[in-house]
Amino acid sequence: MNYIGEISALATAFCWSITSYAFTNASRRVGAIQVNIDRMALASILLFLIISLFGISLNLTFNQISNLVISGILGLVLGDSFLFKSFQMIGARLGIIIMAAVPVLSTILAFFFLNEIISYLGMFGMLLTITGILIVVLERKNSDGNNFSISKLGIFYGFLGALGQATGLIFAKFAFQSGELNGFAASFIRLFSASIIILPLAATFRRYKNPVSIYSKDSYSAKVILIGTVFGPVLGITGSLIAIAYAKVGIASTLMATMPIIMLPISRFYFKEKLDWKAIWGAIIAVAGTAIIFLR
Numbered sequence: 001m002n003y004i005g006e007i008s009a010l011a012t013a014f015c016w017s018i019t020s021y022a023f024t025n026a027s028r029r030v031g032a033i034q035v036n037i038d039r040m041a042l043a044s045i046l047l048f049l050i051i052s053l054f055g056i057s058l059n060l061t062f063n064q065i066s067n068l069v070i071s072g073i074l075g076l077v078l079g080d081s082f083l084f085k086s087f088q089m090i091g092a093r094l095g096i097i098i099m100a101a102v103p104v105l106s107t108i109l110a111f112f113f114l115n116e117i118i119s120y121l122g123m124f125g126m127l128l129t130i131t132g133i134l135i136v137v138l139e140r141k142n143s144d145g146n147n148f149s150i151s152k153l154g155i156f157y158g159f160l161g162a163l164g165q166a167t168g169l170i171f172a173k174f175a176f177q178s179g180e181l182n183g184f185a186a187s188f189i190r191l192f193s194a195s196i197i198i199l200p201l202a203a204t205f206r207r208y209k210n211p212v213s214i215y216s217k218d219s220y221s222a223k224v225i226l227i228g229t230v231f232g233p234v235l236g237i238t239g240s241l242i243a244i245a246y247a248k249v250g251i252a253s254t255l256m257a258t259m260p261i262i263m264l265p266i267s268r269f270y271f272k273e274k275l276d277w278k279a280i281w282g283a284i285i286a287v288a289g290t291a292i293i294f295l296r
């Protein structure tokens with residue numbers, strides 16, 4: 001049996017667990033909107049170079065382009081902007097655990113738009129996932145070793161980010177169902193369209209600054225944004241699109257939701273962060289719940 005979609009989803013989870021820390025640090029230094037725009041613009045350039053180097057076709061149908069543009073607006077412009085703001089307020093670990101709600105939202109949306117049936121076992125998995133998320137976000141505010149406090153607004157932004165991610169996946173799936181489509185080409189269309197939409201808006205409202213002047217004075221932010229862009233928009237987003245192309249949206253979302261499990265060891269052993277057992281069990285329960293959704 002071919003597991004390209006499932007393997008791509010797990011690889012995406014690993015990439016996003018790395019990029020979340022990079023973008024969290026950068027967002028706290030230069031701002032969430034600045035980071036979101038800069039990483040999309042840089043990723044568009046890198047993806048265009050990859051497409052040109054390997055001769056990947058950009059000959060897409062109007063229907064494919066339309067769905068990818070909508071997917072980019074929902075998932076990247078809106079979803080990721082709320083996600084980065086959530087990271088900035090409550091930290092990467094809690095922000096990503098909240099994003100474990102994406103499989104639940106994807107399941108509901110897939111039921112209505114892709115005719116994926118939710119079984120009783122699947123509904124139990126959804127309930128278990130939500131329970132795990134609540135265990136984490138209701139963790140004691142001032143846990144030892146945690147530099148972030150629980151913010152209701154930060155949690156709300158996290159769930160808005162999850163909704164944007166879920167709807168973005170549905171429209172991306174529509175694009176792949178319309179015909180043959182390369183993952184790197186799909187990523188480029190999503191990121192490039194999102195960039196040309198969000199950049200003028202941010203500049204108009206004076207929420208975006210000249211990146212040259214910023215990063216010439218802050219080489220650390222430039223470095224972590226480059227790392228985050230490679231693992232996030234370039235490899236992570238492309239991996240997520242390949243995952244939904246070869247696997248069901250819900251299954252791909254579930255495997256990508258294993259980020260909390262990947263991130264907790266990183267937090268403990270690399271960043272020397274003291275983890276509350278509630279956070280550990282909450283992450284395990286949330287991911288177990290999303291896995292149960294698609295058991296047959």
